[in-house]
Amino acid sequence: MMEWFDSHCHVDEEVFDEDREEALARMAEHGITRYAVIGSDMETSRRAIRFAREHAGAIAVGGIHPHEAKGFREEDLAEMADWYRKGKIKAIGEIGLDFYYDHSPREIQREVCIRQMELAWELKAPVAYHIRDAHAEMLEIMKGMKAKLTGGIIHCFSGSAEIAKEYLKLGYYISFAGPLTFKKAPKLQEACRIVPKNRLLIETDSPYMAPEPVRGRRNEPANVRYVGMKLAEIRGETPEEVAEYTTENAKKVYGLE
Secondary structure, X not given: XXXXXXXXXXXXXXXXXXXXXXXXXXXXXXXXXXXEEXXXXXXXXXXXXXXXXHOOOEEEEEOOOHHHHHHOOHHHHHHHHHHHHOOOOOOEEEEEEEOOOOOOOHHHHHHHHHHHHXXXXXXXXXXXXXXXXXXXXXXXXXXXXXXXXXXXXXXXXXXXXXXXXXXXXOOEEEEEOXXXXXXXXXXXXXXXXXXXXXXXXXXXXXXXXXXXXXXXXXXXXXXXXXXXXXXXXXXXXXXXXXXHHHXXXXXXXXXXX
């Protein structure tokens, strides 16, 4: 059986409370052996840590999402640092900019993102980025901090091939999610063709953005295989190849054996 790694999911969220064990069983049935559970604020990061401690194959990532930036406290950085140093989280994230919803003021998003990027530099930790309708602004920040970038993942990539090239130059991995499988996704599909195989990841971001052929339903980690199979189709590779190298890439970026 092929083994897949879902590099970004939220299977710990309440929407899974009624059937989480069944969802985890479906993961195992379809070869999803490793998965990263991602926090979006301090509370959900602590929940991700607890989940990873209790479930084989899971790892935790902790940080403050741009939606939650307005709730940032100075002491949060010290707690994140403690988590990383103790191995409770494998990356800082998901952090970044989201100018689509603007749930936090843009200047606060920028400030909180930069503070967490600086923390990652101090820790030499990888970063998982959430970037929506803000690629130009995020690239400006990254290029201004080029000497302090520690690498990581552009999660649920939503840009063009040209934007992907800019992130690749800065040392990042590019992760594709359900939208890659949609019929009207030519820019994403072109972007996935130009990313070198040693910098590609796949994810579900479940419970959000379910891929074809389960679009419109609650997403879950077992569906990462559909993203992987679509990526293989677009790139002219086999699903077995994609499963192997995306799993190895995820292990590498998260510092796993």
